[in-house]
Amino acid sequence: MNKVVALTGDQAAAEAMRQIEPDVVAAYPITPQTEIVMNFAQYVADGRVQTEMIPVESEHSAMSACVGAAASGARTMTATSANGLALMWEIVYIAASTRLPIVMPVVNRALSGPINIHCDHSDTMGARDSGWLQVYCENNQEVYENVIMAVKIAEHKDILLPVMVCQDGFITSHAVEGVKPYEDKRVKDFVGEYRIQHSLLDVDRPVTYGPLDLQDYYFEHKRQQAEAVKNSLKVIPHIFAEFKKHFGVEYDFIETYKMDDADIAIIALSSTAGTAKVVVDELRAEGKKAGLLRPRFFRPFPKEMLVQALKGLKAVAIMDRSESFSGRGGPLFAEMRSALLDEADRPLTVNYIYGLGGRDIDTKQIKSVYTDLEKIAAENKVKHLINYLGVRGEK
Amino acid sequence: MANIKELSEKIPERLGPGHRLCAGCGASIAVRQVLMGTEDPVVAVSATGCLEVATTIYPYTAWKIPFMHNAFENAASTISGIESAYRALKKQGKIKKNIKFIAFGGDGGSYDIGLQALSGALERGHKFVYVCYDNEAYMNTGSQRSGATPYGASTTTAPAGKASPGKVQFRKDLTAIVAAHRIPYAAQATISNWNDLVTKSQKAFAAEGPAFLNILTMCHRGWRYPQENIVQIAKSAVDTGFWPLIEVDKGTWRFTYKPKERKPIEEFLKPQGRFKHLFKEENKHIIAEIQKEVDSNWQRLEHLCEASCKVA
Numbered sequence: 001m002n003k004v005v006a007l008t009g010d011q012a013a014a015e016a017m018r019q020i021e022p023d024v025v026a027a028y029p030i031t032p033q034t035e036i037v038m039n040f041a042q043y044v045a046d047g048r049v050q051t052e053m054i055p056v057e058s059e060h061s062a063m064s065a066c067v068g069a070a071a072s073g074a075r076t077m078t079a080t081s082a083n084g085l086a087l088m089w090e091i092v093y094i095a096a097s098t099r100l101p102i103v104m105p106v107v108n109r110a111l112s113g114p115i116n117i118h119c120d121h122s123d124t125m126g127a128r129d130s131g132w133l134q135v136y137c138e139n140n141q142e143v144y145e146n147v148i149m150a151v152k153i154a155e156h157k158d159i160l161l162p163v164m165v166c167q168d169g170f171i172t173s174h175a176v177e178g179v180k181p182y183e184d185k186r187v188k189d190f191v192g193e194y195r196i197q198h199s200l201l202d203v204d205r206p207v208t209y210g211p212l213d214l215q216d217y218y219f220e221h222k223r224q225q226a227e228a229v230k231n232s233l234k235v236i237p238h239i240f241a242e243f244k245k246h247f248g249v250e251y252d253f254i255e256t257y258k259m260d261d262a263d264i265a266i267i268a269l270s271s272t273a274g275t276a277k278v279v280v281d282e283l284r285a286e287g288k289k290a291g292l293l294r295p296r297f298f299r300p301f302p303k304e305m306l307v308q309a310l311k312g313l314k315a316v317a318i319m320d321r322s323e324s325f326s327g328r329g330g331p332l333f334a335e336m337r338s339a340l341l342d343e344a345d346r347p348l349t350v351n352y353i354y355g356l357g358g359r360d361i362d363t364k365q366i367k368s369v370y371t372d373l374e375k376i377a378a379e380n381k382v383k384h385l386i387n388y389l390g391v392r393g394e395k
Numbered sequence: 396m397a398n399i400k401e402l403s404e405k406i407p408e409r410l411g412p413g414h415r416l417c418a419g420c421g422a423s424i425a426v427r428q429v430l431m432g433t434e435d436p437v438v439a440v441s442a443t444g445c446l447e448v449a450t451t452i453y454p455y456t457a458w459k460i461p462f463m464h465n466a467f468e469n470a471a472s473t474i475s476g477i478e479s480a481y482r483a484l485k486k487q488g489k490i491k492k493n494i495k496f497i498a499f500g501g502d503g504g505s506y507d508i509g510l511q512a513l514s515g516a517l518e519r520g521h522k523f524v525y526v527c528y529d530n531e532a533y534m535n536t537g538s539q540r541s542g543a544t545p546y547g548a549s550t551t552t553a554p555a556g557k558a559s560p561g562k563v564q565f566r567k568d569l570t571a572i573v574a575a576h577r578i579p580y581a582a583q584a585t586i587s588n589w590n591d592l593v594t595k596s597q598k599a600f601a602a603e604g605p606a607f608l609n610i611l612t613m614c615h616r617g618w619r620y621p622q623e624n625i626v627q628i629a630k631s632a633v634d635t636g637f638w639p640l641i642e643v644d645k646g647t648w649r650f651t652y653k654p655k656e657r658k659p660i661e662e663f664l665k666p667q668g669r670f671k672h673l674f675k676e677e678n679k680h681i682i683a684e685i686q687k688e689v690d691s692n693w694q695r696l697e698h699l700c701e702a703s704c705k706v707a
Binding site: 023024026050051052054055056057058060061062064065066067068069070071072073074076090091094199200201202203206207208209210211212213214217 | 436459461473480
């Protein structure tokens, strides 16, 4: 492994992109993703990559161009945040249903309005039903490695689905951390070459992409798409294994931290999990059986693994960095509750919506959640199911 | 130039028969004429619209060349991606052939919802041909007004009624908007003057950069005339000066055809149901306004031709 270098999360994503050297990158700058596009544009300008970069006039065109490029057999990437993802929404669905293996780092940022440039997960959580796979990264090293791994996942012949690699806007995207990048050649060897089955540029074997698909076939195509996402649960572990073999680093759908004998735990995505680990260590030092469960993948949703990890726990707090306006908690909460419903022996669950618009989440707040969990476990009762953490006014 | 028979023998049919466009639809005529403009292999994109829905009903396709439909407003950005992929793979030696790229959009997909994507692709200088098949309204969904609908036409979202004579705005000039991007080649054409159209298509495919064809394409369902009269309607659009056959070749504006004497605009309006109400006594002033607009546009184009010739 190479030596440690100081990189922001955005730089880590750009560095991975440089090493992958996609055939086409079509991207539009938006805070806090901008550094990815800027850095990559510099790599192109300096001749460090041979990528054709399309400086599109909007995110809608970014994803549209990606769809065209990926269907032409080009390894294709873009990157975005928040409103940019919202603007490309229509084509995000088309990319997935056309089964195009586009990889897109998404730097999570609160959706307008009101306009806000800081972190929450409302952007990608909104896109959770688009048919893209979603990986959430805790730190910059993971951003770097997940971008590389995402290429391999997206392009696997038994997956062929686009992948979002999500990281927390500003919190990791602009924070400098030590990252250990691998040698260029090792990364290139790992990702290999993209070989498309039906290319638009194969003029001797013409294909039609994007036909009108009505009542007689659309449903079957959607059913197959659902199967593809489900099946990725079986295929992705092979790529984890390949990654371990190649780089010596182990990945899985979820990460468990001090969960083995835990009574209470927090479930959180991305950088918040890093903060929670500090609290878990403090609580463990006090002799409290606290743990942390971090889903790395939200799509495919690793239901069995998550449920298994929660066996024997008394109370669990599910942390959502986005609001779904259902009055029934955030999206992670809804999916976790649904996953646990069939379990006879299931922990009590409680939801905390936190950190919207980049509101800080600190160890003190997380500690208060564990304190609540201790009470819930002791009383075997949840008094407030949906809680807002760190907000003024009514919690 | 070869005649149409010779061209059709030399260049294989690229949009096959069996598509489900209406009998007498201008779109398929325009597409087939345009695709005679190059002997190189072509990859085509279409915006959502009649052309796309009628040629690609799954599991069938009428396209004998690689074809992609993505969405309504993004034909130009989709072809940008395809053309960039081609350049990327060509420089790596993974593709050997010379391939041409073309994007089709209706007036809705070009004048309105897709204008931004079109402008972006033109500005970036991708090497492709963009064809607007302009039938002057959202015909695929039943003749709703667009930025290309002419003044006085009755459409389903700007219908003629007791309080309104139909569309009360003049159309926008997309050809001039495109020409303002200073791309190598832009032109207006229509299906009645096929030699003019195919010649323009050849120039467009040969251009070193983006090229644009704005093709007036009749829709008898929306324009409301007998379907067999399509060519006469197209011809009257040209002969009245309603649709001037012009080109902008490297900045030089030129008439590629000029009727000896422009006919009165009524000849274009009269046979069409969408203008029927204009011939009522209370609306006749609108016809006069349309005539005035046609005249001033003609004059403007003559000035442009004269001025740009001097510059060139």
